[in-house]
Amino acid sequence: MAAIHHRHGGFCRELKKVRKGPFIIGVAGGTASGKSSVCQKIIEAIHQDPSTKDSKIVCVSLDNMYRDLGPDESEKAAQGKFNFDHPDAFDLNLLTKIMKDVKEKKSTQVPKYDYRLNARISGEFVAIEPSDVVLVEGILAFYWPELRDNYDMKLFVDTDADTRLARRVRRDTAERGRSLDTILNQYTSTVKPAFEEFCLPSKKFADVIIPRGADNTVAIDLIVQSIKDVLAADQQLSPTKPNAHGDGPLPPAFDPLVDSSNKRCQTQKQYFYSELFYCEYLITVSL
Ligand SMILES: Nc1ncnc2c1ncn2[C@@H]1O[C@H](COP(=O)(O)OP(=O)(O)O)[C@@H](O)[C@H]1O
Numbered sequence: 001m002a003a004i005h006h007r008h009g010g011f012c013r014e015l016k017k018v019r020k021g022p023f024i025i026g027v028a029g030g031t032a033s034g035k036s037s038v039c040q041k042i043i044e045a046i047h048q049d050p051s052t053k054d055s056k057i058v059c060v061s062l063d064n065m066y067r068d069l070g071p072d073e074s075e076k077a078a079q080g081k082f083n084f085d086h087p088d089a090f091d092l093n094l095l096t097k098i099m100k101d102v103k104e105k106k107s108t109q110v111p112k113y114d115y116r117l118n119a120r121i122s123g124e125f126v127a128i129e130p131s132d133v134v135l136v137e138g139i140l141a142f143y144w145p146e147l148r149d150n151y152d153m154k155l156f157v158d159t160d161a162d163t164r165l166a167r168r169v170r171r172d173t174a175e176r177g178r179s180l181d182t183i184l185n186q187y188t189s190t191v192k193p194a195f196e197e198f199c200l201p202s203k204k205f206a207d208v209i210i211p212r213g214a215d216n217t218v219a220i221d222l223i224v225q226s227i228k229d230v231l232a233a234d235q236q237l238s239p240t241k242p243n244a245h246g247d248g249p250l251p252p253a254f255d256p257l258v259d260s261s262n263k264r265c266q267t268q269k270q271y272f273y274s275e276l277f278y279c280e281y282l283i284t285v286s287l
């Protein structure tokens with residue numbers, strides 16, 4: 001919500017106080033729904049557009065935030081009997097620390113994870129640099145309120161269960177060293193019940209639900225467009241940028257009362273956004 005009001009002068013300055021850090025997008029959905037693929041498409045689109053190609057956008061995956069297991073738990077995990085889909089399987093302290101760093105635009109490190117060993121790779125990390133946009137993806141990305149409250153936008157990737165299971169079988173046999181038997185046992189004993197208990201109920205927190213995942217190019221284009229709008233507004237508001245307007249008069253970039261008919265809104269998509277901004281503007285004014 002905050003980011004959408006960015007072009008309205010006084011609101012801009014208010015909102016800058018509200019969101020000092022990066023624009024954070026939570027991406028939740030069942031196993032193999034296409035969360036990583038959707039994030040990848042968003043990142044590619046931002047990098048390919050000349051106006052946003054220099055923006056820093058990064059993806060943090062909850063897949064790297066599993067906690068260390070004790071010997072008995074590791075034994076169960078090797079047999080596909082440990083519940084990796086339960087919130088208790090995650091290292092919430094690590095997750096909280098990484099989110100804090102990300103929000104404060106500090107460089108941070110995320111452990112690398114080995115699915116064949118069901119464990120972190122000792123001493124190996126992925127560096128996360130300070131970024132303008134951060135995507136946080138995972139089956140339980142919306143589960144913990146303390147994580148969820150950080151998001152400026154929430155996406156739920158909604159792919160049907162048959163498709164997800166088929167993809168998981170292909171992926172886990174090819175990339176995660178699993179047998180078909182182990183995958184199906186794990187799926188029926190823990191993955192599916194935990195999806196129904198923890199992941200699916202969190203769909204209600206989504207701002208945007210993306211049916212069919214990365215195949216849904218219309219949804220991805222719309223999301224990418226709103227990220228570009230946020231980046232453009234952030235650039236205008238930045239005191240370090242030559243076109244920053246600070247506390248001066250309103251920038252000529254956008255007047256919600258006239259913009260839906262002027263030449264800035266050349267495409268239907270832009271028209272849609274100007275209407276959207278205007279609606280949000282009116283709601284904010286009435287509040
Ligand atoms: N639209 C799609 N069509 C076919 N395969 C897909 C599609 N989206 C994802 N996949 C495949 O399904 C598997 C899971 O996708 P991924 O994006 O990693 O999902 P998640 O992050 O939700 O687990 C991967 O092997 C990926 O290549």
Ligand SMILES: O=c1ccn([C@@H]2O[C@H](COP(=O)(O)O)[C@@H](O)[C@H]2O)c(=O)[nH]1
Binds near residue numbers: 033035066138139
């Ligand atoms: O050691 C592990 C850790 C996790 N899993 C499974 O991974 C998925 C989550 O990853 P997606 O990329 O969202 O599919 C989760 O369902 C766990 O069951 C695992 O099998 N082993």
